[in-house]
Amino acid sequence: MKVVEERELKHYKKIHDQLWISNYVVNARMKTEYKVKSLLHYEVSPIQEISVVETKGFGRLLVLDGVPQISTGEGFIYNEMISHIPIITHPNPKKVAAIGGGDSGQAREAMKYASIEEITVVELDPQVTSVCRTWLTPDSYYDKDSRFRVVHQDGIEWIKENREYDVLIIDRPDPVGQAKNLFKSEFYKDVYDGLTDDGIVVFQSGSPFYNTSTLRKTYRSLKELFPIVRTYLITIPLFPSGIWSLIIASKKYDPLDADLSRLQDEDTKYINKELFLSSFALPNYVKEILES
Amino acid sequence: MKVVEERELKHYKKIHDQLWISNYVVNARMKTEYKVKSLLHYEVSPIQEISVVETKGFGRLLVLDGVPQISTGEGFIYNEMISHIPIITHPNPKKVAAIGGGDSGQAREAMKYASIEEITVVELDPQVTSVCRTWLTPDSYYDKDSRFRVVHQDGIEWIKENREYDVLIIDRPDPVGQAKNLFKSEFYKDVYDGLTDDGIVVFQSGSPFYNTSTLRKTYRSLKELFPIVRTYLITIPLFPSGIWSLIIASKKYDPLDADLSRLQDEDTKYINKELFLSSFALPNYVKEILES
Structure with a gap:
């Protein structure tokens, strides 16, 4: 100290x-x-x-x-909701990757699905990964699953060179500094190209209370590329205002038609079958942001 | 200044x-x-x-x-969710009262229902009512509706002397100081007695994130009195942690069977038909609080 x-x-x-x-x-x-x-x-x-x-x-x-x-007190909310929802929406995901999120919490959730053959986390800062392994989740947890790997590279570069993902999880930070590039049209297009023909991607898209433009812009940009785009909400006690939005964009499968019997929720702390669907019910003030 | x-x-x-x-x-x-x-x-x-x-x-x-x-930026969330849900759950409410909530926001929502004949707000501090009228909602809004009145009295005393309410809204503050009495068995029993034989009451029951005992105790106390008790959740950006719980307790009608066509949501900013039902879907960590 x-x-x-x-x-x-x-x-x-x-x-x-x-x-x-x-x-x-x-x-x-x-x-x-x-x-x-x-x-x-x-x-x-x-x-x-x-x-x-x-x-x-x-x-x-x-x-x-x-x-x-x-x-560790509430990270399960974000990690479960950013991973299970796209994974369940796809009927048979094999290749899954997450850009950002050095704690690899999304990967931990993805590991619960036997159909998945490859789980990649792309995290720019190797020191973040290392610190999370030491202090938040023990190394051994990941080491025992051979499907899992971490790549230390800028997600914007990585996505240009990697293809054929069934599910991509864009666990991006807020649009500040370098991270602004993760909110641009070019990046959305690269993500689209990085997916299979029936691939699915999820983006964190900010607080609908104090950051309406991030939500609106992300939604609009994805609507230009994907036939199915849906916003869902979670409440994260750690984040200011609590209310937080995620956007799922899909080439073929609609999350509202997902086969919920596939949900691996035996040991989840947040998600369950009712919550999967109810998280897509939006308050009127959020609908207005998307429609305006 | x-x-x-x-x-x-x-x-x-x-x-x-x-x-x-x-x-x-x-x-x-x-x-x-x-x-x-x-x-x-x-x-x-x-x-x-x-x-x-x-x-x-x-x-x-x-x-x-x-x-x-x-x-004024997000009060609609709390006001709409604490009033429309019990009012819709009852098929024909005539007498509605709210204990607490000097801004009378719940009353404003209740006024949207033509079947209601009497809307009473019981607020201890007349100066709170007066300040809210001046700065948050103009007086005229309430004056034009003859069904509405404010009683300046301690809710704990008031409920002992008033009976036959179809819907009661317990807009209580946190259990600190005098307000602790609004969290006791005796008060819950008085509220039960203040309702008609098919009456419904809703209580604010704290943050399920950092105030688990308020939620658990309220739920248990109401389960001892009422045949139907259900918890629902809202996200209030102003409140620390965002996530907030409300509990509805009912002698006859189940909110999950409510006739949603009655919902007066033409000019609401939060509630709509899907949200009514989805707010009752609880994350696993909240279910555990109720069941433990």
């Missing part, structure tokens, strides 16, 4: 000797702040500041450049 | 001349903070500190003793 203090934690703040994570959402002019029980890990990679903290409310929390990413 | 500063705003904080609302959630060891564009109103009633602020992310915000209660 002393060593860390000397480096002057860039994205933390200290009040009366108590460390806090502070996440300011410019669009909403609001902050969410988390009291740090202990700072478990801190390092600065060539790409970003990476830290893991222990919290009372969320368990262990991965923080990148000061922004809370995922926690 | 100067006058207000002199009084030393009890529940606000000032950073570099910028006013913020800061809401600390003890259970989760987290804070949500909102930047104040302007302080529109401030007063201290015999019961509490009452203020209304203008914000960028949430519009006008009612704050009681430092805790954000409802905003």
Whole structure:
């Protein structure tokens, strides 16, 4: 802890000797702040500041450049909902890849499906993968499944060179800095080309409460490429405003016609058959964002 | 603003001349903070500190003793979901009352139903009602509907003396201080007695993420009294963690069998027919809270 203090934690703040994570959402002019029980890990990679903290409310929390990413207390919500829904929508997925999401939580969910032969996670920062393995999920969990591999490469480059995926999971960060390229038409086109003729992709598309333009633009861009595009919602306690959108885009299969008997929900903490369908029911204010 | 500063705003904080609302959630060891564009109103009633602020992310915000209660930007979510669901579950409600919720937002939704003959809001603090009328919803809106009245009385006393309600809406605050009595067996029994033989009541029952015991205890207490008890979920961007639970308890009618054609959703911003049903689909982690 002393060593860390000397480096002057860039994205933390200290009040009366108590460390806090502070996440300011410019669009909403609001902050969410988390009291740090202990700072478990801190390092600065060539790409970003990476830290893991222990919290009372969320368990262990991965923080990148000061922004809370995922926690052991509720990470299952995001991981289950971004993976099971596209995987179930496809009747027989064999090749699955995720771009982003260094904790590989989506891969962990994908492993529950016997039909899947290949699970690739594309994560730019090897240090994020390593930190997550040490602090969030033990290495052994992944090592025992030979279908799983991690590629350390920029997702934007990777997608240009890789093809024939049944399911792609675009676990992108918010559109800030370099990540802006993950929100552009060219990227959407590359993703389309990276899928099989009946392939399916899912994108995280921001908070429909304070980030309406990300949701609207993603939806519109995908509608230009894919015959089936549907938005679904999850509530992530860690994220400001809670409400979060995901968009599924599909060349052939409609998630609303999915064979729910395939859902591997014996040990899930969030998803179940009713929730699969109900997550596609949108409040009127979200429908208006998509239609306007 | 100067006058207000002199009084030393009890529940606000000032950073570099910028006013913020800061809401600390003890259970989760987290804070949500909102930047104040302007302080529109401030007063201290015999019961509490009452203020209304203008914000960028949430519009006008009612704050009681430092805790954000409802905003013009997203108050429709809570108001619509706590009122339409019990009202629709009952096939022919005539007498409706709400305990708490000085902004009378539930009453505004109830007015959309022609069958309702009487809409009563029971709010302890007359100054809250008055502030909401001035800053959140104009007086005239309520004055034109003769079915509507506000009673300024403690809900715990009021419910002992009032009977034969078709629908009761218990818009209670969190179980802190005096409000703890709104979470006790005696109150639940009084509410049961205040309903007709086919009456329905709805309670706000806290965040299932950081306040599991409020949800569990409310659910169990109501199961001891009512044959039909169902939990449903909403996402409220203003509330820490976003995810929030409501519990409907009914003597005869099941919300899952409600006649959805009765739903007055022409000008709602949240609720619609699909959402009515889908809000009852619970994530596994919430089911576990109820069953454990």
